[in-house]
Amino acid sequence: MIRSVVYLVLAAVLATLIVVLAEQSTREQREFNNAVYAARMLGEVLPAGEYDQTPGLQVILLHDEELLGSIDPLPAYPVYRDGTFFAIVMSVVANDGYVGPIGLLVGISKDGHVLGVRATSHRETPGLGDKIEAQKSDWILQFQETGSAPTRTWRLTRDGGDFDHISGATITSRAVTRAVGRSLEYFAANRNQLIALPPD
Numbered sequence: 001m002i003r004s005v006v007y008l009v010l011a012a013v014l015a016t017l018i019v020v021l022a023e024q025s026t027r028e029q030r031e032f033n034n035a036v037y038a039a040r041m042l043g044e045v046l047p048a049g050e051y052d053q054t055p056g057l058q059v060i061l062l063h064d065e066e067l068l069g070s071i072d073p074l075p076a077y078p079v080y081r082d083g084t085f086f087a088i089v090m091s092v093v094a095n096d097g098y099v100g101p102i103g104l105l106v107g108i109s110k111d112g113h114v115l116g117v118r119a120t121s122h123r124e125t126p127g128l129g130d131k132i133e134a135q136k137s138d139w140i141l142q143f144q145e146t147g148s149a150p151t152r153t154w155r156l157t158r159d160g161g162d163f164d165h166i167s168g169a170t171i172t173s174r175a176v177t178r179a180v181g182r183s184l185e186y187f188a189a190n191r192n193q194l195i196a197l198p199p200d
């Protein structure tokens, strides 16, 4: 009986050890992969060649459940041109998607214009809501092309705003449009602190 208990405890300790070691040995690789992914996504929501490309990404955490849509702090990436603040790439979550939450990255210039928006995670329906992906349709490009000013009404045209909806996917497009608007509200409310952040 005692021997069985000892074996069980030993097995549990060994299993824990293996999990901890595996976690540690893959952490660096995962951090590297995340940084590469974030750098690539930054390139999608910012104009190429207009900001300083630094070897490491500067990351800050922002927390505002109401405007950013998450109870957890979300990463944001300030970027600089010749060492002065150029733009910030913010994460924002739309919790009112058709299927589930939609993760977005929004590039916002120093003067509060949208430089680009990309969906980073979602479970919306293939062929309908997934048209928010830039690879599947041009819909998400409208925010940077014609609608970038913070003074636009960040709702769908059919809700009295300034933005087209995706046909057959009004719920998804409404959720994304409003979330982009909320990220601009967050930027406007916190602009002074954000643009004063020094480069790393």
Ligand SMILES: Cc1cc2nc3c(=O)[nH]c(=O)nc-3n(C[C@H](O)[C@H](O)[C@H](O)COP(=O)(O)O)c2cc1C
Binding pocket: 098, 099, 124, 125, 126, 128, 129, 130, 165, 166, 167, 168, 169, 170, 171, 172, 173
């Ligand atoms: C199986 C199924 C999947 C759907 N997936 C989505 C979706 O991903 N996003 C969305 O906005 N609407 C989705 N819809 C449609 C919505 O129920 C709703 O009809 C639509 O958002 C309204 O858009 P419309 O006014 O452009 O037709 C789906 C409907 C069905 C039956």
